[in-house]
Amino acid sequence: MQEGNRRMLIQKKYIILPYNNRMTLKHLEFYDGGDLIFDFRIKLDFFTCECLAYINVEPYIGRDISIRFFASEENIIPIDTQEADAVPFALQQTDEIPKCSNMDNRYRPYIHFTTPYGWLNDPNGLVYADGVYHMFYQHNPAGTERENMHWGHAVSSDLFHWEHLGNALCPDNKGTxxxxSAIADRKNLLCLRKKETPLLLFYTAAGGTSRLSEGEPFSICLAYSTDGGRTFERYAGNPLLPNIVKNNRDPKVVWCPPLESYVMALYLEKSQYCLLSSENLLDWRVFQSFTLPGDSECPDIYPLCLNHDPQQTYWVFSGASDHYYVGKFTDGxxxxxxxxxxxxxxxxxxxxQTFSGAPDGRCIRFSWQRIEFLSAPFNGQLSIPGELQLCEIENEIYLCLWPVRELENISGNMQVYRKIVLPGGAGxxxxxxxxxxxxxxxxQAEYQPDCVLRINVFGAEVVCDMTRNQLHCADSVSPITIKQKQLRLRMILDKNSIELFADQGEFYISSRITCDxxxxxxxxxxxxQAAIQTLRIYKLQLEGI
Structure with missing residues (x-):
């Protein structure tokens, strides 16, 4: 069978690829003069296309490249040949990505962050610098499944209205x-400052996850921006940190005053993590390893004051599934x-992940919500931004999460009800x-140990079972409260999701629902019989949604 090769003069910023998630995953390779320059996987479909992918080829404008695609090495797909079964390979180019149609946006949430096109998962590199929140995230521009990991990038001044800036980091020969994580180099340790504070991105180069990076290990690399995040360059000395073990990944970098150095938290394998230190952000040494039972991947580490008391500063170490330690740095x-x-x-x-350098010492975070949109050209959403605090409850320290106060800026149409008495039973x-x-x-209601309260909104049910001190939503169950003296529950509902914050926020549930x-x-x-002391309802609305 003839190889599927096709030459193409790159004239515009994006090439447009048709795909269909029901089709076989195919490999596309791009060559310049016989050298592989990049590759990715996509469920390419020229016959029954459902969606379009926009692949940034701006670095190759003016170059005549060769494109090859195949389902496997034994199944090279013929294109533009005289064979009757040849695939019509007609790629278009464009300088602009169009906005999604109203039909494509019908499942897009009202207030939760999504990518315009493609797949989204983990939030990455959350950093505040020069009055701007920078959000990076795992992104696949070539489909709505987890492949071809890039770092998407968006900026905001208020955590809800986001401007998408395209992909900040694309795969290279070290991996997808x-x-x-990210920090603002306010001390100018790397001597990069021009007019704006340099942004430093510490990322995982996932060697071996692409054809271009075959044989490369997982390593930790650095990229930087000197123009406020409009463009990024990779550090010439990459990798910063060679492979320690297998697929070690997900570096989180913070300044640690007790150690008078920067600390990197790194995931190793299973439930194992390590901590590294550096004075110059370039040379790192491991100084501690430990396990986080019940968790893996995506460490975060940050300081918080207990009960808002600056004299009681603790450090929180958490994993991807929100198990966490509270502790201190003692003797290094x-x-x-x-x-x-x-x-x-x-x-x-x-x-x-939490923001580095958030204003006023706040600890603000986003998480990935594992919610899929099966009939849309985008997939995945992030949680609403939440603020973290440490609270002492019954002589123990709890990490508490509550929606950020900026939510008030998009709130309206308030309804308030007080002193509601529910008769119970068939009443x-x-x-x-x-x-x-x-x-x-x-x-907010009286906590009654013999009561089960059912809340139904848009057909979605939340059950507060005070007989067992359990909060139920979809397939998730959490405690309601520790003290069991009062029921306090905050609920954020969007088209496809619900987030529940119980008591002071020490218990959090995020579930997939469908609002009818x-x-x-x-x-x-x-x-x-039950007494509801307060019920408040606000509509949340972003302009243009």
């Missing part, structure tokens, strides 16, 4: 670009002061109409 080591605890209950929220439930869209709902906007009411019902 897995997760990592991170020492946990209590057993592992858990913040998130369920399987929807993953790989949370009449409380029902009120609610606006269609994303909602922020807060409920025909059922635009909220219903409260209990099996015994």
């Amino acid at each position: 670009v897995f997760s990592g 080591q991170f020492v946990s002061t209590q057993p592992v605890k858990r913040l998130h209950y369920g399987t929807c929220s993953y790989a949370a 009449k439930p409380f029902i009120c109409s609610v606006p269609r869209g994303a909602l922020d709902i807060f409920i 906007y025909h059922l635009n009411w909220l219903q409260l019902q209990s099996d015994t």
Whole structure:
């Protein structure tokens, strides 16, 4: 069978590739004068295309490249030949990515962050610099499945309105670009400062995950920007950190005053992590290794004041599934002061990361919500931004998560109800109409150990089972409260998701639901008489959505 080769003069910023998620995954390779310059996997489909992928080829404008695609080495696909079964290989080019149509956007959430096109998972490199929040994230521009990892990039001044800047990092000969972190080099340690604060991206080069990087190990690399994040260059001395073990990955870099150095948290394998230190951000040494039971991947490490007391500073170390240690740095080591605890209950929220350099000492985070949109040209969303605090409850320290105060800027149409009495049993439930869209709902009630309270909004049910101190939503279960004196619950609902923040935020649930906007009411019902002290409902709205 003839090889599937085709020459193409790159004249515009993007090439457009048709794909269909029902088709076989195919390999595309791009050559310049016989040298492989980049490659990726895509479910290419010229016959029954469902979506279009926009692949950035700007670095190759003006070059005549050769394109080869195949399902396997034994199955080279003939293109533009005289054979009757040849594939019509007609690629278009464009300088602009069009906006999604209303039909394509029908599943896009109202307030949660999504990528315009393609696949999204872990938030990466969250950093605040020069008045701007920078969000990087795992991105596949060539489909809506997890392949071809790039770092997408968006910026915001308020954590909700985001400007998409395209991909900041693309795969190279060291691998596709897995997760990592970012800092602003305010001390100018790398002597890169021009007008704006240099941004440093510490990322995983996932060697062996592409044809171009065959034979390369996983390593930790550095890229930087001197123009406010508009462009990035890779550090000439990469990798910063050669392979330690197998697929070690996900570096998180922070300044650590107790050690008077920078600290990198790194995932190794299974439930094992290590900590490294550096004074210059380039030379790193391992100084500690430990396990985080019940967790793996995507470490985060950051300081927090207990009960807002600056004299009581602790450090939190967490993994991708939100198990966490609370501890201190003592004699050059991170020492946990209590057993592992858990913040998130369920399987929807993953790989949370906090912002480096957030203003006013705030600790703000996003996580990836494992929610798929099967009939859309985009896939995956991030949680709403939340703020973390440490609270002492019943003589133990808990990590607490609550929606950021900036949510108030997109809130409107407030409804407030007080002193609602539910008769219980077969008695009449409380029902009120609610606006269609994303909602922020807060409920405060007496904690009654013999009561089961059911909350139904847009057809989605949340159960507060006070007989067992359990909060149920979809397939997730968490405790309701530690003190069991009062029920406090905040709920953020969007088209395809619900986020629950219980008590002071020490218990968090994120679940996939489907809001049925025909059922635009909220219903409260209990099996015994119950007293609801406060019910507040806000509609959440971003302009143009």
